[in-house]
Amino acid sequence: MKKYMISRWSVLLLASLLLPFSVTAQETKVGFVNLPKLLQQAPQANQIRQQLQDEFSPRERQILAEQQTLQGLAERLERDGALMGEQERRTLERDLSQGGRELKRRQDEFLEDFNLRQNEELTNLQRTLIEQVQTYARAGNYDLIVGEPGILYVSEAIDVTDAVLAALEEAFQASNSGQ
Numbered sequence: 731m732k733k734y735m736i737s738r739w740s741v742l743l744l745a746s747l748l749l750p751f752s753v754t755a756q757e758t759k760v761g762f763v764n765l766p767k768l769l770q771q772a773p774q775a776n777q778i779r780q781q782l783q784d785e786f787s788p789r790e791r792q793i794l795a796e797q798q799t800l801q802g803l804a805e806r807l808e809r810d811g812a813l814m815g816e817q818e819r820r821t822l823e824r825d826l827s828q829g830g831r832e833l834k835r836r837q838d839e840f841l842e843d844f845n846l847r848q849n850e851e852l853t854n855l856q857r858t859l860i861e862q863v864q865t866y867a868r869a870g871n872y873d874l875i876v877g878e879p880g881i882l883y884v885s886e887a888i889d890v891t892d893a894v895l896a897a898l899e900e901a902f903q904a905s906n907s908g909q
Contacts, residue, residue, distance in 0.1 A: 799829070867882075873885040
């Protein structure tokens with residue numbers, strides 16, 4: 731009989747705890763946004779990719795032309811190296827070595843510049859997408875929008891930060907008054 735009474739009280743306690751959550755869940759409008767998908771498929775993302783392509787393709791073509799020139803020199807050295815004079819062969823080897831270092835430097839600079847510009851543009855795009863999500867959430871009367879990177883929008887109706895802060899201040903005052 732006592733076990734039955736304890737389990738009955740447990741069920742009532744659990745039900746009373748869950749009741750406010752079920753009422754709140756019916757009143758709260760929640761949405762999800764896959765931000766990586768937006769970053770891939772948004773028309774703004776396609777425009778950024780095209781702008782970066784247009785901006786960096788001349789340098790990329792120049793690097794490819796330098797690679798082909800060096801490849802031609804290497805083939806010439808391999809093909810005619812045995813027939814060349816010592817001085818001519820050394821000059822060609824030195825030109826190949828210097829050209830390779832210069833090409834490597836240009837490639838590194840190109841990649842660094844491209845990555846910096848891409849990151850700038852993606853940061854701006856991400857900011858724009860989050861602003862758009864927030865505008866959509868307000869217009870659609872959403873209380874919470876979550877996404878892969880985290881929470882993208884929270885309405886003031888469900889933000890309990892100030893209440894928790896007040897409780898923390900109260901607990902702090904209570905603990906300090908006892909000292």
